[in-house]
Amino acid sequence: MPVDLSHEPRVAELAERTAQFVREVVVPEEERFGGVAAAGGDAMRTRLQSAAKQAGLFAPHVSPEYGGHGLDMRGRAAVFEETGWSLFGPLALNIAAPDEGNMHLLEAVASPAQKETYLRPLAQGEIRSCFAMTEPAPGAGSDPAALSTMARRVAGGWRIDGRKWFITGADGAAFAICMARTSGDPGDRGGATMFLVDAANPGMKIVRHIDTLDESMYGGHCxxxxxxxxxxxxxVLGEVDKGYDYAQVRLGPARMTHCMRWLGIARRAQEIALARASERRLFGSRLGDLGMVQGMIADSEIDLAAARALTLQACWELDNGGSGAQSTGIAKAFTAEAVWRVVDRSVQICGALGISGDVLLGRFLREIRPFRIYDGPTETHRWAIARRALRRAAGSAR
Structure with a gap:
């Protein structure tokens, strides 16, 4: 059967217009201000999102019912990569984490009333959100089953008690999707429930911003x-005790959209390195004529192509109703390491310029590094990939 890797015309056209918008409208903001806070915070977000709406590019992942383009995962891959060319790009199109993943989850799981209250204003950029799952040790992190935040029944509802950390976007979020244990004990593989918690709830408090390498995640890590x-x-979002099932609805696609966005930044880093290698002269020739530099450029081209192919394969599986557990794990583990290598090589090729503030490579390096940890550290994914492969081999032997 022939394999066609091209995108349908409407997706290709949307990706092309997104690329132009990001380069002409978003990148100048990024180069002028550097960080989100310096660019004006929420005022900057509103300004860029208004421009994206006027350009007809806003919320490409959300269904038309909620004002988006309704792209499937493969369509998102093309558009999100172009958006990721700038650290501000995902924010401009309302596809930044964690809001993008929360929209996907709410479309799949929320009740009609919850969609009107939470999804519609989120999809339209009127509010922001966060996803509260990760906990300080010994709570949930790489092992979600370690979940220790408890939710107990009270008259007319539930009482949630626990501590979360590294909750991206919590500062300024209108609501949180909180994962809490409603049955069993920490370590049990079931018994989690998702709750929609309004920021105005006096029982939910942000106690601190965690100082981290990266700065582009809007609302910080709290x-x-x-x-x-x-x-x-x-x-209650969905059904009680079904939280781990719903987490898979969110986490697999969210891992892939992270890969798509960071591929955009890695491509931009490679372009900066290529420009430098083409113009810089030393030892009587261009930098790009040196064999060692050519090797780094070639390795980065290979990393970019392989990461894109693995991401598309995982997206194809998700679009066709597959679980995507193995394919998304492989794609995430490879892409997280690959984009780090690409940006790191770009810094090295550019030399002193690469570590200066004259180009944004140092900033990209700081932003890329945490991707090797969040959404599952590479080591955890490799462990899970190997376990699935061994189970498959054992099944074949039987």
Whole structure:
């Protein structure tokens, strides 16, 4: 059967217009201000999102019912990569983490009333959100089953108690999707439930911003305490004790959209390195004529192509109803390491310029590095990939 890797015309056209918009509208903002806070915070977000709406590019992943383009995962791959050319690009098109993943989850799981209350304003950029799952040790992290935040039934609803940290976007979020244990004990593979918690709830408090390498995640990475946080029964997202199942609905696609966005930054880093290698002269020739530099350029081209192919394969599986557990794990593990290598090589090729503030490579390096940890560290994915392969081999032997 022939394999066609081209995108349908409407997706290709949307990706092309996105690339132009990001380069002409978004990149100048990024180069002028550097960080999100310096660019004006929420005022900058509103300004860029308004421009994206006027350009007809806003929310490409959301269904038309909620104002988006309704792209499937393969369509998102083309558009999100172009958006990722700038650190501000995903924010401009309303596809930044964690909001993009939360929209995907809410479309799949939320009730009609919850969609109107939470999904519609989120998809339109009127509010932001966060996803509260990760906990300080010994709580949930690489092992979600270690979940220790508890939710107990009270009159008319639930009381949530626990501590979360590295909750991206919590500062300024209108609501959180909080994962809490409703049955069993930490270490059990079931018994989790998702709750929609409004930021105005007095039982949910941000206690600090965690200082991290990266700065482009809007709303920071926060430590959040749920203390006697009472929510009504209507706050349950989906069904009680089905939280781990819903987490897979969100996490597989979210891993892939991270890969798509960071591929954009890696491509931009490679372009900066190529420009430098083409113009810089030393030892009587161009930098790009040196064999060692050519080797680095070639390795980066290979990393970019392989990461894109693995991401598309995983997206194809998700679009066709597959679990995507193995393919998304492989794609995430490879892409996280590959984009790091590409940006790191670009810094090296550019030499002193690469570590200066005259180009953004140093910033890209800081932003890329945490991707090897969040959404599952590379080592955890490799462990899970090997376990699945061994189970498959054992099944074949039987």
């Amino acid at each position: 430590e959040v305490v749920f203390d006697n946080c009472v929510v009504p029964d209507e706050a």
